Amino acid sequence: MDAAKLMSIMISMVFINNFILSKFLGLCPFIGVSRESKPAISMGLAVTFVMTIASIITWLIYRYLLVPFDITYMRTISFILVIASFVQFVEMAIRKTSPGLYKAFGIYLPLITVNCAVLGVAVLNSEAFFLNGYAVKGSFLMSVAQGFFAGIGYLLAMLLMSGIRERLELINVPKSLEGVPLAFIVAALMSLAFMGFSGFSR
Amino acid sequence: MNIIVPVLTLSGLGVAFGVGLAIAAKKLCVVSDPRLEEIYAKLPGANCGACGMPGCMGFAEALIQGTCTVERCAVMQDEERAEVAGILGVEAKIKVKLVAVLHCHGGNQRVKDKYIYTGARDCILAHLVEGGPKECFYGCVGYGDCARACPFGAITMNEEDLPVVNENKCTACGACVAICPKKLFSLVSVSKTYAVRCKSLDFGKKVLDVCSVGCIACRKCEKACPTGAIKVINNLAVIDYTICDNRGECFKVCPTKSIAKKKEDKAWES
Numbered sequence: 001m002d003a004a005k006l007m008s009i010m011i012s013m014v015f016i017n018n019f020i021l022s023k024f025l026g027l028c029p030f031i032g033v034s035r036e037s038k039p040a041i042s043m044g045l046a047v048t049f050v051m052t053i054a055s056i057i058t059w060l061i062y063r064y065l066l067v068p069f070d071i072t073y074m075r076t077i078s079f080i081l082v083i084a085s086f087v088q089f090v091e092m093a094i095r096k097t098s099p100g101l102y103k104a105f106g107i108y109l110p111l112i113t114v115n116c117a118v119l120g121v122a123v124l125n126s127e128a129f130f131l132n133g134y135a136v137k138g139s140f141l142m143s144v145a146q147g148f149f150a151g152i153g154y155l156l157a158m159l160l161m162s163g164i165r166e167r168l169e170l171i172n173v174p175k176s177l178e179g180v181p182l183a184f185i186v187a188a189l190m191s192l193a194f195m196g197f198s199g200f201s202r
Numbered sequence: 203m204n205i206i207v208p209v210l211t212l213s214g215l216g217v218a219f220g221v222g223l224a225i226a227a228k229k230l231c232v233v234s235d236p237r238l239e240e241i242y243a244k245l246p247g248a249n250c251g252a253c254g255m256p257g258c259m260g261f262a263e264a265l266i267q268g269t270c271t272v273e274r275c276a277v278m279q280d281e282e283r284a285e286v287a288g289i290l291g292v293e294a295k296i297k298v299k300l301v302a303v304l305h306c307h308g309g310n311q312r313v314k315d316k317y318i319y320t321g322a323r324d325c326i327l328a329h330l331v332e333g334g335p336k337e338c339f340y341g342c343v344g345y346g347d348c349a350r351a352c353p354f355g356a357i358t359m360n361e362e363d364l365p366v367v368n369e370n371k372c373t374a375c376g377a378c379v380a381i382c383p384k385k386l387f388s389l390v391s392v393s394k395t396y397a398v399r400c401k402s403l404d405f406g407k408k409v410l411d412v413c414s415v416g417c418i419a420c421r422k423c424e425k426a427c428p429t430g431a432i433k434v435i436n437n438l439a440v441i442d443y444t445i446c447d448n449r450g451e452c453f454k455v456c457p458t459k460s461i462a463k464k465k466e467d468k469a470w471e472s
Binding site: 061065066069070071074077078081082085086088089092093095096170171172 | 207208212216219220222223227231232322324327
C-alpha cells in the first residue's frame with residue numbers, strides 16, 4: 001500500500017464518507033455523549049480503538065473462515081459475534097493491566113461493542129477490499145487504515161458537535177427546542193456542510 | 203448438506219470465543235476490596251467533591267488505599283464518620299462544624315447597576331464583562347451560580363438577588379467557595395456570630411459612592427475590639443476567627459453596618 005492510497009483512504013473516511021455526518025451510522029452515542037467535550041473525546045478515542053481492532057479481527061475472520069467455506073452471507077452475525085466478544089476481552093485486559101487507561105475510555109467500551117458504526121466499518125471493509133471472493137492486494141493494511149481513519153472521522157464529528165453544544169447550552173432558545181431537538185438541527189446542518197466534501201473524490 | 207458448514211463454523215466460533223472469554227474472566231478478574239461497598243454505603247453519596255476525590259466512590263477507594271483520611275469528608279456527621287473509621291480500623295477526630303458565610307450584602311436595592319446586562323444569567327459569564335453589571339467590582343453579581351452549584355440545596359436567592367445559606371443544610375463542602383467568581387464565600391465555624399459582610403478593597407469614598415453598606419476602612423472596629431481579632435488590611439476589615447470570641451463590639455460601632463450579626467434564627471442581621 002503506497003502513501004497516495006493511504007492519503008485517499010484518510011480523506012475519504014474523515015471527510016467525504018464521515019461515518020456520522022455522511023453515512024449516518026453511530027448516531028446514538030453522537031447525540032448521547034456529545035454534551036461536553038471531555039467525554040466526547042474519550043468516546044471518540046474508544047470508537048477509534050474499537051474500529052481499528054474490529055477491522056483487524058473481522059478481516060482475519062472474513063479472509064480465512066468465511067471466504068474459504070463460501071459462507072460470506074453469514075458475515076453480519078459472525079462479525080457481531082467476534083467484535084462483541086473481542087471487545088469484552090480487551091475491556092477485561094485493560095481493566096487488569098492499566099487502571100488509568102480504563103478510567104480514560106474503558107467505561108465507554110461496553111457501550112460500543114455492537115455499535116452500528118463499528119459493524120459498518122467491518123462490512124464496508126469486506127465489500128471494498130474483496131473482489132469476487134478474493135482479497136485484493138494489500139487489503140489487510142487498507143482495512144486497518146480504513147477502520148482507524150473512520151474512527152478519526154468519528155472523533156472529529158464528536159469534537160465539533162460537543163464544542164457547538166457546549167456553547168448552545170448558554171444561549172436562550174425556545175423551550176421546545178432545548179437540548180436534543182436543537183442538537184438534531186445542528187447535526188443536520190453539519191451534515192449538509194460535510195456533503196460539500198463529496199466532490200473531492202474522483 | 204449446505205447447512206452443515208455454516209452451522210459448524212459459527213458454532214465453532216461461538217464456542218471458541220465463549221471458552222476464551224470464560225478463561226479470560228477467571229484470569230483477568232480484578233478483585234475489589236469487600237470493604238469498598240461497605241464504606242460507600244455509609245458515605246453521604248452527594249458526590250460533592252469537597253474531599254478532592256472524584257465522587258464518593260473515589261473517596262472510598264482513597265480511604266482504603268490510605269491516601270486520604272476520614273476527616274476530609276466535610277459532609278459526614280460525627281457518628282457516621284466514626285462508623286466509617288471503624289470499618290477502616292482507625293480513629294476519627296471530632297470536627298468543628300463549619301458553614302459557608304457570604305461576605306457581601308449589597309443586594310440590588312443597595313448597589314446600582316452600571317450597565318444593562320442581557321447575557322446569560324450566570325455569574326461567571328457576567329463577571330467576564332467588566333466585572334459584572336453591579337457598580338461594585340467586589341460585590342455579589344446575584345445570578346445564583348452558588349445556589350445551582352450547592353449539591354445540598356442549602357443556598358437560595360432572596361428578593362435582593364443575594365444568596366442565603368441555610369445553616370442546617372450546609373455541610374461546608376466548599377462548592378460555593380470554589381464557584382463564586384468574586385470569592386465571596388468562606389467557611390466559618392458555626393459558633394461565630396459576627397462577620398464582615400463586605401469584600402471591597404476600594405477606598406472609603408469610592409465604596410460610599412456605590413454601596414450604602416460597604417466597608418469604608420474607618421478602623422472603628424479595630425479600635426473597639428478588645429481582643430484584637432479584627433484588623434483593617436488593604437482597606438477592608440477582616441476578622442481572625444481563631445481569636446474572635448463573639449463580643450460584638452465591632453458590630454456596635456460599624457458606621458456603615460457592613461459588619462453583621464447572626465440572629466437566633468440563624469439569619470444575618472445588618
